Amino acid sequence: MDLSVKLPGLNLKNPVLPASGCFGNGREFASIYDLSLLGGMVTKSVTPNARFGNPLPRIAEAESGMLNAIGLENKGVDYFREHELPFLEQFDTEVMVSVAGSTIEDYAHVVEHLKGVDVIKAFELNVSCPNVAVGGMAIGTNAEALGKTVAMVKQHADKPVYVKLSPNVTNIVELALAAQDNGADGLVMINTVQGLRMDLRTAKPLLGNVTGGLSGPAIKPIALRMVYQVAQVVHIPIIGCGGISNAEDILEFLYAGASAVQVGAANFIDPWACPKMIEELPSVLEKYNLNSVQEAIGKALPQK
């Protein structure tokens, strides 16, 4: 069974990549399985300088999912380049680096400082983090700001640029087109859905950041709907993301128009979730009379 997919910058042996923020920078998972099994992986978001993140609690249970409000904790781009990226050179997997910032210039700064690093195959712009006060989702929910950011990053990046879209918008198509029209090489859909939970004992929001991002199976139908809508109007590839827990879920996203998928929260529940899905995928494709991943991509989209 041919599971391979070729996307800008990414030569994926299979369509499964752990999503940003759900895989650290690979070290913890590398101690339990061979990362070379993965089509690719996405690093934790990198910002120009170190960030500590949000006050605790940062995590809460939600129906069929979870809320998180980590707040882009990371040690900054220089530390990342010196101490995290070299570790990933030993694996035969395609590395996407997630880039975040508070201003448009922050994004440009990070990609500029990662120029010429061979292990990086593509960048993913996190313009959709719902858990930071400035930047993040503020950029990703405004078509003009998003377009400017993508255009600026494209001037500085030496690798293809994917844009991770926020679902917290009225018209996802408008944002997808803004990214595409300003030079994005691909889209990742979707980031978490903004949510909130209450602590009944204190009569206050449970998370230290008040709101958080909902992920897990609860958001899968939202993600599928958005991928399906956007796939009908853009000509750049889409990597689907949102609540994927098994190989059947992957196939749903492929049918909806995604060319590959990212797996997020499922890694927390079952640390071996990604290799298991990769192993199951051939038999699932076979079950539905498909001869390759390629054949499944966009199968559900209306014929033009």
Place this chain on the structure above:
Amino acid sequence: MIESKAKILSNTPLTQDVFKMELETEIATLAKPGQFVQITVPNFYLRRPISVSWVEGNVLTIVYKVLGKGTDKLSSMRPGHALSVLGPLGTGYPIEAKEEVLIVGGGVGTPPMLLTAKAYQDLGAKVHVVLGFNTKDEVFYQKEFEELGITPVICTMDGSMGVQGTVLDGIKANHITCPFVCSCGPLPMLRAIQNTYQDGYISLESRMGCGFGVCLGCVMKTVEGDAVRVCEDGPVFAMGKVVL
């Protein structure tokens, strides 16, 4: 870290809302004092982090308090059912030979101290145990420590059993002068311990996403300002290292 389908051997109340569960799992043969496991509760998404209280052969004992819907569901699980358990997780107590060790447990921070007490005992240490609870009805694990040949000092805030007051009052009342302390319990208690002692270790509790160092959902700061993950760098930290 392995994932194991662990069979519930028993699940019985120790107090009104504290339960003891025995699980048949090979994780028992791997777990060290102070480590924890992540348990999937049927119909809930995130795993629940619960400390390892005791191991014997392939039987792992956990003790948990019913605090919300997840632990309430866990308390209703019957022997014979299997639960997905991930573990052992975290960095436990670096057990090393000591002449004397003072073990301090508060409320549901008490369970991991049982295996810790045993480990120090096995290395020849004289082990003192002081346990703190709010009231008599919440006291548990007295018998379990006695089975190790240790008579725990019981403290209750309302004085309904043992020494009235905090664990520090209990230590004072019993003239325990051991300077090396291992402790687990509620934050106010651990703060008081850290303010009083310089030598030893404390074990922290946190809400967790993954439990193995990836999600950064349980990060705290050290006195030097560095970020540490309760799940992976802890839950056991050197006395005075983490800002509480």
